[in-house]
Amino acid sequence: MRLQLVTTHDPQPDYLDLPLLQPLAEWTHSGLVEFPIGVHRHVVRFVESEHGLFALKELPGRLADREFALLRHLAEENLPVVEVLGVISERDSDLDDILITRHLEFSLPFRFLFTRSGISSLRESLVDSIAVLLAQLHLAGFFWGDCSLSNTLFRRDAGALAAWVVDTETGELHDQLTPGQRELDLDIAQMNIFGGLLDLEASGRLPPDIDPVEVVESLTRRYGQLWEELTAEQSVEVAQRHLIDARLARLNELGFDTAEVSITTGGSGPQIQFRPAVVEVGHHVRELERLTGLRMLENQARRMLNDIRSYGAWLAKRDGRDQPEAVVAYRWLNDIFEPAIETIPQELSDRRSPGELFHEILLHRDALQSKLQADVSVQAASADYALESLPSSMRERSLIEGD
Amino acid sequence: MATITLEKINKVYPNGFHAIHDLDLDIADTEFLVLVGPSGCGKSTALRMVAGLEEITNGEMRIGDRIVNEVEPKDRDIAMVFQNYALYPHMSVYDNIGFALKLAKTPKDETDRRIREAARILELDEQLDRKPAQLSGGQRQRVAMGRAIVRQPAAFLMDEPLSNLDAKLRVQMRAEIASLQRELGVTTVYVTHDQVEAMTMGDRVAVLKDGFLQQVDTPQNLYDRPQNVFVAAFIGSPSMNLFEGTLTLDSGGQGGSLTLGSQAISIPSEVLAARPALAAYDGKSLIYGIRPEDMEDASLDTRPDDQCIHGEVSLVEALGAEILVHFGVDAAPVDSGDPDAVVELGDTAVVVGRFNPRSRIRLRDSAKVAVHAERLSFFDSSTRLAIWD
Numbered sequence: 198m199r200l201q202l203v204t205t206h207d208p209q210p211d212y213l214d215l216p217l218l219q220p221l222a223e224w225t226h227s228g229l230v231e232f233p234i235g236v237h238r239h240v241v242r243f244v245e246s247e248h249g250l251f252a253l254k255e256l257p258g259r260l261a262d263r264e265f266a267l268l269r270h271l272a273e274e275n276l277p278v279v280e281v282l283g284v285i286s287e288r289d290s291d292l293d294d295i296l297i298t299r300h301l302e303f304s305l306p307f308r309f310l311f312t313r314s315g316i317s318s319l320r321e322s323l324v325d326s327i328a329v330l331l332a333q334l335h336l337a338g339f340f341w342g343d344c345s346l347s348n349t350l351f352r353r354d355a356g357a358l359a360a361w362v363v364d365t366e367t368g369e370l371h372d373q374l375t376p377g378q379r380e381l382d383l384d385i386a387q388m389n390i391f392g393g394l395l396d397l398e399a400s401g402r403l404p405p406d407i408d409p410v411e412v413v414e415s416l417t418r419r420y421g422q423l424w425e426e427l428t429a430e431q432s433v434e435v436a437q438r439h440l441i442d443a444r445l446a447r448l449n450e451l452g453f454d455t456a457e458v459s460i461t462t463g464g465s466g467p468q469i470q471f472r473p474a475v476v477e478v479g480h481h482v483r484e485l486e487r488l489t490g491l492r493m494l495e496n497q498a499r500r501m502l503n504d505i506r507s508y509g510a511w512l513a514k515r516d517g518r519d520q521p522e523a524v525v526a527y528r529w530l531n532d533i534f535e536p537a538i539e540t541i542p543q544e545l546s547d548r549r550s551p552g553e554l555f556h557e558i559l560l561h562r563d564a565l566q567s568k569l570q571a572d573v574s575v576q577a578a579s580a581d582y583a584l585e586s587l588p589s590s591m592r593e594r595s596l597i598e599g600d
Numbered sequence: 601m602a603t604i605t606l607e608k609i610n611k612v613y614p615n616g617f618h619a620i621h622d623l624d625l626d627i628a629d630t631e632f633l634v635l636v637g638p639s640g641c642g643k644s645t646a647l648r649m650v651a652g653l654e655e656i657t658n659g660e661m662r663i664g665d666r667i668v669n670e671v672e673p674k675d676r677d678i679a680m681v682f683q684n685y686a687l688y689p690h691m692s693v694y695d696n697i698g699f700a701l702k703l704a705k706t707p708k709d710e711t712d713r714r715i716r717e718a719a720r721i722l723e724l725d726e727q728l729d730r731k732p733a734q735l736s737g738g739q740r741q742r743v744a745m746g747r748a749i750v751r752q753p754a755a756f757l758m759d760e761p762l763s764n765l766d767a768k769l770r771v772q773m774r775a776e777i778a779s780l781q782r783e784l785g786v787t788t789v790y791v792t793h794d795q796v797e798a799m800t801m802g803d804r805v806a807v808l809k810d811g812f813l814q815q816v817d818t819p820q821n822l823y824d825r826p827q828n829v830f831v832a833a834f835i836g837s838p839s840m841n842l843f844e845g846t847l848t849l850d851s852g853g854q855g856g857s858l859t860l861g862s863q864a865i866s867i868p869s870e871v872l873a874a875r876p877a878l879a880a881y882d883g884k885s886l887i888y889g890i891r892p893e894d895m896e897d898a899s900l901d902t903r904p905d906d907q908c909i910h911g912e913v914s915l916v917e918a919l920g921a922e923i924l925v926h927f928g929v930d931a932a933p934v935d936s937g938d939p940d941a942v943v944e945l946g947d948t949a950v951v952v953g954r955f956n957p958r959s960r961i962r963l964r965d966s967a968k969v970a971v972h973a974e975r976l977s978f979f980d981s982s983t984r985l986a987i988w989d
Contacts, residue, residue, distance in 0.1 A: 381651070
């Protein structure tokens with residue numbers, strides 16, 4: 198038997214304690230978490246240990262090696278994929294390999310989004326999150342080939358959703374995708390998502406106000422708009438050069454960074470053609486990390502950066518002078534963010550990720566201020582939120598899709 | 601239904617890599633054409649150009665009478681059949697087959713007609729109301745195939761669709777796909793790296809290497825009359841045994857012999873009569889090939905001694921109906937050019953013979969092996985092209 202494991206900061210379970218010489222479907226190990234999962238071609242089971250929750254997928258060695266390499270590559274490219282931890286091979290001549298990934302903490306399987314009360318508002322951003330994910334992957338030259346609701350996990354991102362790739366069995370890496378490859382990938386996504394929603398409908402769990410046809414048509418629209426914004430060549434008058442800045446600002450607002458802008462001027466006319474070279478999503482994530490060391494999701498980071506700016510304005514007014522951005526961020530971290538998070542009791546820490554907790558605390562503060570018609574500190578809002586709102590929330594740290 | 605025509609198709613990537621060179625293919629209406637070749641031969645690239653997933657650098661691609669070089673994939677009326685066989689557990693077989701038509705806004709009665717027709721062809725009529733969990737493994741695969749069928753495309757394109765399946769199911773599905781394609785009569789282009797899959801499924805097989813078409817022909821013709829060394833070695837399992845030797849013709853040209861290392865094989869006069877071009881190789885080196893089944897344990901054969909060779913047996917594989925005997929001869933192995941093949945360098949070539957199971961040859965025996973010299977294939981050493989005339 199051979200274990201090929203990635204060295205990570207976070208510990209992994211002792212795999213040798215698992216019944217590796219038996220088919221995964223027949224395991225009866227005490228650490229197994231028994232949940233039927235969505236539509237998958239291979240046996241997938243979850244193992245819980247003191248180090249967290251791990252997904253194990255049994256598949257032929259060639260496919261396991263390929264998926265292992267693809268997931269690692271995509272992670273190195275800072276794309277949102279589950280963390281791959283290793284491959285167990287040479288178990289027995291009749292047994293396939295096992296690919297190990299870490300369960301994505303605080304992720305929401307799609308069925309929860311459609312079947313649990315209180316999160317219906319998140320459904321609206323589901324399509325957006327998939328469109329952004331596909332655009333990110335396509336920019337990186339990755340043809341997914343099997344985008345589906347079952348192959349995607351979602352995390353709350355400041356009231357919206359961010360999507361993660363779970364399964365890359367059918368994926369292909371290219372230097373650049375052709376329009377035909379992108380179109381086919383989108384076509385497959387449409388078909389798979391449509392099928393997933395119809396299946397939910399057949400099980401009687403699709404809310405009646407959701408029209409599967411409308412959902413997938415909106416995915417195509419949204420992806421098309423986003424791709425256009427990210428890549429289209431634009432022609433502007435020389436006197437309207439500010440439109441270039443506006444386009445770049447819109448890209449940043451969408452979370453994308455641009456490495457360079459290609460500008461060409463016509464030989465005879467006053468027109469400028471330009472095309473941004475979008476390199477990476479995570480504009481606000483990187484900015485927040487640079488300032489505070491916090492690593493959050495894109496919308497959460499944007500929200501926190503806004504809060505840092507508000508805090509800076511308040512400090513400047515109080516002290517009568519502007520502070521450098523780094524100083525403001527440092528003080529915000531120590532005076533606002535950390536006290537707010539530390540106010541949340543340990544037993545409630547599995548309800549939301551820290552980034553989402555902070556976002557919801559700010560929402561709670563807004564609601565309190567509106568109700569009381571008075572200023573409320575973030576820490577006071579946090580205490581009230583922990584008392585009044587958070588206890589009734591789902592434990593989302595280790596949700597696994599149940600059927 | 602449609603023909604597919606590739607005329608002088610080239611694919612050059614932006615980094616300068618020339619993946620496909622002047623590819624000409626005429627795929628007939630209803631034909632099942634298999635593209636086969638080793639890694640990097642360009643077979644998937646060729647298929648993707650038909651699908652519209654790769655841009656064509658130059659050349660002309662037609663589906664039916666229409667030039668499709670610039671036509672979007674969705675407008676080409678083709679269906680890519682993928683490895684994705686996921687079925688939806690709460691939906692009936694009927695809905696699992698037909699749900700894509702709903703998205704395409706196909707009228708209900710037309711949808712119903714197509715689903716029932718597909719179910720009839722796939723012998724799933726009795727299962728239409730069942731859920732996937734109530735089906736056998738093979739039936740589930742057929743449901744997934746039904747999804748492609750109901751779209752009624754002009755052509756199916758399949759890129760290694762069986763590669764994710766286990767060996768048993770792969771053999772079963774290979775037969776099912778081939779049989780289904782013949783019943784549907786839909787033009788199909790199928791990519792595989794597995795020459796057995798290619799030979800058992802295709803009406804014709806196109807063999808590619810390094811982006812060049814090597815030969816396109818029926819499976820039997822590829823096997824019996826390979827046009828070059830690469831095709832000779834690639835098609836057939838175990839591979840054709842290839843050697844380089846010197847041909848010496850008898851005075852009068854009634855017969856001759858070929859060297860095999862320190863040994864010689866007599867060439868009957870009928871072989872030389874059938875291939876007059878061999879006369880030009882008198883006294884020269886050429887490449888020749890012997891299929892494993894064209895050899896036999898000499899103790900079970902009546903051939904004269906001068907059509908027998910000797911070698912030490914290194915492996916015996918008893919397969920029941922036949923035995924595969926591996927033996928070494930003191931001749932340098934010939935590299936067929938297959939990047940996926942393992943070629944052992946040195947002065948000893950391992951020869952594989954497919955013998956009658958009554959053979960009593962054992963490991964480490966010094967075997968005497970009869971060669972059916974009338975079945976030899978000959979190739980020019982420098983061009984590597986076959987000498988058939």
